[in-house]
Amino acid sequence: MSLPTSPQAAPMRSVDEHLADILGTVRALAPLELELERTLGTTLAEEVTSPVPLPPFDNSAMDGYAVRAAEVETAPVTLPVVDDVAAGDGRLHALGPGMAMRIMTGAPLPAGADAVVPVEWTDGGTARVAIGRPVPKGNAVRLAGEDVRAGDVVLPAGAPIGPAQLGILAGVGRRRVLVRPRPRVVVISTGAELAEPGTPLAPGQIWESNSYTLIAAVRQAGGEGYRAGIVGDDAAGFMEQLDAQLVRADVVITSGGVSMGAYEPVKEALAPLGTVRFEKVAMQPGMPQGFGVVGEDQVPIFALPGNPVSSFVSFMLFVRPALRKMQGLPAGPAPTVTAVTTAPLRSPAGKRSYLRGTLTGQGGVTPVRRQGSHQLAALAEANALIVVPEDVTELPEGATVEVIPL
Ligand SMILES: Nc1nc2c(c(=O)[nH]1)N[C@H]1C(S)=C(S)[C@@H](COP(=O)(O)OP(=O)(O)OC[C@H]3O[C@@H](n4cnc5c(N)ncnc54)[C@H](O)[C@@H]3O)O[C@H]1N2
Numbered sequence: 157m158s159l160p161t162s163p164q165a166a167p168m169r170s171v172d173e174h175l176a177d178i179l180g181t182v183r184a185l186a187p188l189e190l191e192l193e194r195t196l197g198t199t200l201a202e203e204v205t206s207p208v209p210l211p212p213f214d215n216s217a218m219d220g221y222a223v224r225a226a227e228v229e230t231a232p233v234t235l236p237v238v239d240d241v242a243a244g245d246g247r248l249h250a251l252g253p254g255m256a257m258r259i260m261t262g263a264p265l266p267a268g269a270d271a272v273v274p275v276e277w278t279d280g281g282t283a284r285v286a287i288g289r290p291v292p293k294g295n296a297v298r299l300a301g302e303d304v305r306a307g308d309v310v311l312p313a314g315a316p317i318g319p320a321q322l323g324i325l326a327g328v329g330r331r332r333v334l335v336r337p338r339p340r341v342v343v344i345s346t347g348a349e350l351a352e353p354g355t356p357l358a359p360g361q362i363w364e365s366n367s368y369t370l371i372a373a374v375r376q377a378g379g380e381g382y383r384a385g386i387v388g389d390d391a392a393g394f395m396e397q398l399d400a401q402l403v404r405a406d407v408v409i410t411s412g413g414v415s416m417g418a419y420e421p422v423k424e425a426l427a428p429l430g431t432v433r434f435e436k437v438a439m440q441p442g443m444p445q446g447f448g449v450v451g452e453d454q455v456p457i458f459a460l461p462g463n464p465v466s467s468f469v470s471f472m473l474f475v476r477p478a479l480r481k482m483q484g485l486p487a488g489p490a491p492t493v494t495a496v497t498t499a500p501l502r503s504p505a506g507k508r509s510y511l512r513g514t515l516t517g518q519g520g521v522t523p524v525r526r527q528g529s530h531q532l533a534a535l536a537e538a539n540a541l542i543v544v545p546e547d548v549t550e551l552p553e554g555a556t557v558e559v560i561p562l
Pocket residue numbers: 345346347349350362363364365366367411412413414415416417420441442443444460461462463464466529530
């Protein structure tokens with residue numbers, strides 16, 4: 157007697173094949189002009205040059221006295237103070253021979269001056285100043301163009317915008333710049349057992365958590381997350397919610413309803429479209445995966461498995477690289493570091509495992525005690541995923557492993 161053939165017998169796809177398929181499908185989002193204040197965390201979509209040199213004019217690096225270095229070579233010397241130059245002073249100053257001008261940090265260097273004596277090296281006089289020591293030519297002078305020359309590229313297209321990048325954009329006079337927008341990601345949770353956190357649990361229910369994890373992960377990956385709430389285990393209801401959400405989505409993520417059960421609304425609704433593939437990927441956790449496009453605009457959709465650890469690991473391996481590509485960032489497999497395991501590791505044959513672990517800080521990594529794909533509290537203890545290759549089932553303590561820091 158033999159058992160009926162099941163889809164389980166179908167060969168599994170590798171993690172790498174699945175990711176390649178995803179990255180082959182998603183495209184960088186069209187650039188958008190944004191006010192500077194809204195660009196933190198986005199990627200620049202234009203090359204930015206400076207219209208002026210920076211600094212735009214020779215100026216003082218210190219509060220002190222503008223002089224000709226050759227005239228203070230014999231210090232101590234006393235010179236008449238003929239004027240005061242403050243930062244922002246737009247007058248054209250010229251320093252005559254044998255004279256000094258009081259000057260402040262950031263103020264334009266008067267023509268004829270070639271050095272600044274810091275006030276600390278003088279008696280601080282306002283009519284005459286006694287200079288206690290000589291200064292070399294160029295002392296405390298910031299030359300025009302020594303940071304940036306006019307026409308220099310200050311940021312290339314593709315640069316991620318952090319605080320310093322925002323600063324230089326303002327520093328070259330920009331108010332608005334062209335960036336890749338943050339991908340708008342809608343998360344739909346499916347499952348008749350799911351209750352909103354903050355509401356009482358009925359028998360058989362659990363509190364919905366995946367959308368909170370996924371939206372937080374979306375934000376960390378540079379996207380904007382929208383929680384579409386919970387839909388039950390009914391395919392028509394799911395389709396209705398999906399249609400309603402598509403208008404505001406660059407990407408849709410669903411959780412749950414993709415495995416082998418009798419009530420798998422996501423698979424049931426999307427598989428017949430023919431544009432979303434459901435497969436088993438040779439990984440643990442996260443084996444059942446759906447990916448494809450939906451709607452007129454061919455919006456990418458990730459149908460992630462419902463187990464909380466599985467949906468999070470799937471996000472890190474597949475959705476995060478896709479969101480990076482959409483933002484014009486280099487996209488590929490999750491970056492790893494090497495570490496030495498402080499305990500033996502076990503992994504199922506033929507699947508790449510992503511065990512939850514904690515990096516010790518001394519190059520070690522310790523697997524957390526509970527490794528079930530439903531054990532969300534154990535995931536919350538971890539700060540890394542330990543990668544065990546498909547062809548390895550056991551590793552001894554002390555083995556070197558690849559680790560994805562979280
Ligand atoms: N006969 C088989 N059963 C299962 C297989 C299989 O190959 N054959 N695969 C298992 C694996 S592996 C996974 S992973 C899960 C995937 O299940 P689904 O994607 O269909 O998800 P559900 O059945 O809806 O839920 C699974 C599990 O996760 C909990 N869940 C779901 N959504 C949420 C949420 N938003 N917040 C918190 N918890 C959630 C749900 O209550 C279930 O316990 O299938 C296995 N079964």
